Amino acid sequence: MVTGGTGGIGQTVCRTLAARGSAVALTYRSDAGAAQRLVADLTAAGVRAVADPVDLTDQRAVTRHVTSVQERFGAIHTVVHAAGPHVPMVHLSTVSPARYAAQLDQEATAFFTLVHAALPALRSSAGCVVAVTTAATSRFPVRDGLSSGTKGAVEALVRALERVPWIMRVGCGRSLLCLIATT
Numbered sequence: 001m002v003t004g005g006t007g008g009i010g011q012t013v014c015r016t017l018a019a020r021g022s023a024v025a026l027t028y029r030s031d032a033g034a035a036q037r038l039v040a041d042l043t044a045a046g047v048r049a050v051a052d053p054v055d056l057t058d059q060r061a062v063t064r065h066v067t068s069v070q071e072r073f074g075a076i077h078t079v080v081h082a083a084g085p086h087v088p089m090v091h092l093s094t095v096s097p098a099r100y101a102a103q104l105d106q107e108a109t110a111f112f113t114l115v116h117a118a119l120p121a122l123r124s125s126a127g128c129v130v131a132v133t134t135a136a137t138s139r140f141p142v143r144d145g146l147s148s149g150t151k152g153a154v155e156a157l158v159r160a161l162e163r164v165p166w167i168m169r170v171g172c173g174r175s176l177l178c179l180i181a182t183t
Contacts, residue, residue, distance in 0.1 A: 001025045001026070001027075001066075001076055001078065001079045001080070001118070002014050002017070002025070002027070002079075002080045002082060003027045003054070003056060003079075003080070003081050003083035003110075004027065004029075004082035004084060004132075005026025005027060005028055005038065005082070006026070006028040006029075006031045006034035006038065007084075009082045009132055010082035010083070011034075011038055013082055013132075014026050014038060014042065014049070015041075015042070017078070017080075018042045019045075022047075022078070023047060023048040023049065023073050024042055024047060024049040024050075025050050025052070025069040025072070025076075026038065026039075026049070026050070026051045026052075027052055027053070027054040027056070027065065027083065028051060028052075028053055028054075029053070029055075029083070030053070032051075035051035035053075036051065038051065039051045048073070050072065052065055056106075056110035056111075056113060057106060057109050057110050058113075059113050059117070062113045062114055062117045063117045065117075066114075066117040066118050066121060075121065075124070075127075076118060076121040076122060076127055077122075077125045077126075077128070078127055078128055078129075078130065079115070079118045079122065079127070079128070079129045080129075080130045080132070081110075081114055081115075081129070081130065081131045081132060083110060084107055084132075084151075085102075085103060085106040087103070087146050087147045088146065089141075089143040089144060091142065091143055091145070092145025092146070092149075095146060099146075100146065100149070100150075103146050103150050104149070104150045104153060106150075107151060107153060107154055108150060108153035108154050108157060111154045111157060112157055115157070115161065129158075129161075131154050131155070131158055133152075133154055134147050134148065134151045137151055137155055
């Protein structure tokens with residue numbers, strides 16, 4: 001499962017998973033055309049692939065999607081969270097609290113909602129979660145406060161999830177954070 005499958009990183013992840021023999025279920029926010037083209041490419045290469053529009057901040061929609069993926073594919077072994085809202089490069093001092101809250105919701109709440117829905121499936125398959133974040137959490141660009149703060153919240157959630165007894169950390173970097181669910 002790849003969220004944000006139509007973005008640059010998401011498409012690359014989808015193609016890499018497919019090239020390594022995985023079926024691919026991807027989500028997208030609004031670019032149905034890009035999703036359909038990617039699914040067509042993957043299917044033409046002999047890979048089972050589907051794309052669904054999912055609002056990752058909607059718990060019911062995410063739970064329905066995870067259940068649907070399990071029903072269509074049998075199991076979920078990997079969840080890659082590559083989704084995220086557009087990040088305008090502006091000084092944080094010019095961002096309203098409401099704009100920051102919306103960005104945080106689309107980043108951290110979306111990630112938590114996804115992981116919350118997917119963990120039972122990942123636990124049964126001993127699968128893993130990968131969160132794509134940003135180098136801006138450690139080297140702060142002047143006009144990237146929206147990204148560093150909200151992706152930093154995703155990284156904090158990953159660190160908190162590492163403390164769950166049946167989750168083991170397998171890798172951590174400034175652009176990718178990984179968890180593996182164990183039985």
